[in-house]
Amino acid sequence: MSWTKLGDEWCQMTALEDLSHADRWHYLCLIQFCSRTDKRDGIMRGVDARRQSDHADPASALANLAAADLLAIEPGDRYRLVRIESDDHLPSDATRKRTEGNKLRQQRKRAHDKGDHSLCREDSPCHASVTRDVGTGRDGTGRDKSTNSKLVTPTSTWPVVHISNAPVCEVCLMPMQNTSLTVCATDDEAHNDARMRSAS
Template sequence: MTWTRLDDSWTDKPQLEHIDYAGRWHYLAMIQFCCRNDRHDGLIRASDARRASDHPDPARALSELAAVGLIEVVGAGYRIVEIADHVPPPWVAKKQERDRERKRRERAHKAGDHSLCDADHCPVAANVATTVTTNVAANAGTGRDGTGRADIATGSENVMDWPTVVPGKSGEAA
């Protein structure tokens, strides 16, 4: 879930005074698009800016927003001028990640899995064996060496000498 910061007096902005409700809604939808997609610079492609909301005439809305200085045309898109006032600060994302990890450890602890617990805070965690190893190979394979044929040096039987079953003749070897 994402969120957007709006000042209590956001609707009182003088730039919004001459913009109709549909245009204001389109501007808010563009801000939320940036918040949802971590566009802290406020840059939006022209195609994304046009379909940010259900505005009946998005080209008109964009030109009105640009005329009052809320957005500016840059390259093949637009930039929301005051985006820093609306996107969550970086500490919010970090806090969300810490909270998510804390909750994961808490749920595991309640379920009896103490492998994620901190030994300083959970007496059971000190007794849990931590034998987890990292993935040492991208393709571990079967764990067997060789081609699958018998080793001639050891004198073992060659794979080609094994009896084969002929289809249609049950139990008879060729």
């Protein structure tokens, strides 16, 4: 979102004294247009300069603004806001950079709070807690740790897995009774292909 800065004395500017309310409104709309579209040089096309407000006669408004030295008429049906170049109305580069930085920080924080750490900085503590050295063998069970004890499932409640010594099918890994076969009796393409390979 862009914004426009106006000093407290803006309405009392000497240049605005002889302008009608409608001309002043059109002038403010031109300033806002440059702010919204990031036209830091204040230059805009004639069509844009004429349609920025609901002024009944925008061409006369532009002529009046030019006569008040608030607007310069440029070649090729272009207009330039004179005072916008000196950062009178647009935020400075430092302010824009700070605003963008704040926006990025808020975006990171919202993602982080939802558990998405893809936007977090590399040196943030959350990266250290999820990065693991797989080669050490000392990384624990691999279950997520939580500071909330109600969410942690004790290991005593984990299901016990019994490992069978019976042979298993090389395709579907189901236990088999016949130890002389490598593929179970299931009739499908994968099993039939495995039987063909073992027969050859």
